[in-house]
Amino acid sequence: MYELPKRPAVDTRRLLLESEWPLKICAPMVRFSKLPFRMLVRKYGCDVTYTSMIMSDSFRASAAKRSHEFITCQDEKGPVITQFAANTVDDFVQASQLVVGYCDGVDLNCGCPQRWAMHDGYGASLLYSPRKIFEIVRQFNNQVQHESAFTISVKLRLLDNLSETIDLYRQIESCGVSFIGIHSRTHKMRSEPAEHDQLAEIVKSLQVPVIANGDCFNLNDYHKIADLTKAKGIMSARGLLENPALFAGYENTPLCCIEDFLTLCIKYGFNFVSFKKLFYWMIERNCSKSERLNILACQSMSQFMDYFKDNFNSDFGK
Numbered sequence: 001m002y003e004l005p006k007r008p009a010v011d012t013r014r015l016l017l018e019s020e021w022p023l024k025i026c027a028p029m030v031r032f033s034k035l036p037f038r039m040l041v042r043k044y045g046c047d048v049t050y051t052s053m054i055m056s057d058s059f060r061a062s063a064a065k066r067s068h069e070f071i072t073c074q075d076e077k078g079p080v081i082t083q084f085a086a087n088t089v090d091d092f093v094q095a096s097q098l099v100v101g102y103c104d105g106v107d108l109n110c111g112c113p114q115r116w117a118m119h120d121g122y123g124a125s126l127l128y129s130p131r132k133i134f135e136i137v138r139q140f141n142n143q144v145q146h147e148s149a150f151t152i153s154v155k156l157r158l159l160d161n162l163s164e165t166i167d168l169y170r171q172i173e174s175c176g177v178s179f180i181g182i183h184s185r186t187h188k189m190r191s192e193p194a195e196h197d198q199l200a201e202i203v204k205s206l207q208v209p210v211i212a213n214g215d216c217f218n219l220n221d222y223h224k225i226a227d228l229t230k231a232k233g234i235m236s237a238r239g240l241l242e243n244p245a246l247f248a249g250y251e252n253t254p255l256c257c258i259e260d261f262l263t264l265c266i267k268y269g270f271n272f273v274s275f276k277k278l279f280y281w282m283i284e285r286n287c288s289k290s291e292r293l294n295i296l297a298c299q300s301m302s303q304f305m306d307y308f309k310d311n312f313n314s315d316f317g318k
């Protein structure tokens with residue numbers, strides 16, 4: 001990314017506040033929220049995209065990590081938010097400084113529930129050491145040189161108790177965060193339904209714009225969550241993996257979207273194992289299990305392309 005000229009940031013906070021409808025947002029997703037996928041979902045109706053979670057300590061320390069972990073291009077439209085995992089103020093601040101001018105904001109991951117994250121003081125474990133969150137937001141605002149349009153946000157989960165959750169979020173708000181994203185589950189919840197009722201209460205209690213996340217699988221869900229919570233943005237993760245065109249109103253991934261995905265992956269590159277998984281999910285509702293397993297069995301992109309040309313009714317690459 002560092003070969004690119006720096007560019008002015010698009011102000012996500014302003015967009016959230018001024019848009020007539022809640023912004024449609026693609027969640028950060030490890031392995032998948034890479035340049036081709038971000039460009040794909042944007043083509044199909046997303047207003048804001050996030051990068052995958054990036055470890056701020058190695059990003060800060062290693063140029064090789066930086067060129068591997070954060071790839072953008074001149075054709076990628078903002079807002080793009082870079083999400084960092086951090087367990088120290090310095091790592092977050094230094095890593096953030098390195099992406100100013102190449103994206104539109106940074107986000108602190110306070111939601112990852114995985115065992116390594118909880119053990120090492122990253123992700124959702126920060127919810128239980130909130131002073132670190134406060135300090136990270138404050139020191140970002142004090143130390144990182146950025147224009148006012150460049151945002152600092154935090155992606156959080158719920159605590160067990162709603163009034164404690166609201167109290168925590170208010171304190172984060174008072175540290176100068178631009179907006180917050182809320183995955184409305186606690187760190188212990190897995191496939192239980194997201195707690196959108198709690199979100200509605202939270203939105204009423206905060207001044208900063210809130211992005212609602214959890215269980216948005218189609219445009220109907222988008223409208224339901226928007227009506228119930230009054231959030232300024234609706235974020236989808238698994239829904240967009242299954243159907244990157246969901247915000248454009250498609251019920252299932254249309255063939256044109258699959259073809260666009262192939263074009264973008266060929267142009268910008270995508271890890272082949274992740275590519276196959278993503279492809280598998282995208283066609284899950286349209287293809288039989290055996291067809292999908294055939295995709296997973298492909299050993300290379302050229303083998304995949306041969307399978308695709310023979311089995312999908314597409315002119316792509318012909």
Ligand SMILES: Cc1cc2nc3c(=O)[nH]c(=O)nc-3n(C[C@H](O)[C@H](O)[C@H](O)COP(=O)(O)O)c2cc1C
Pocket residue numbers: 027028029030031032051052053083109111112155183213214215216235236237238239
């Ligand atoms: C494959 C995958 C990778 C994810 N990676 C991240 C990540 O890097 N950072 C993050 O904050 N959340 C991550 N999440 C959580 C999602 O951003 C989101 O909060 C969660 O899936 C709930 O949204 P959903 O109900 O729309 O899936 C990931 C989720 C999935 C399914």
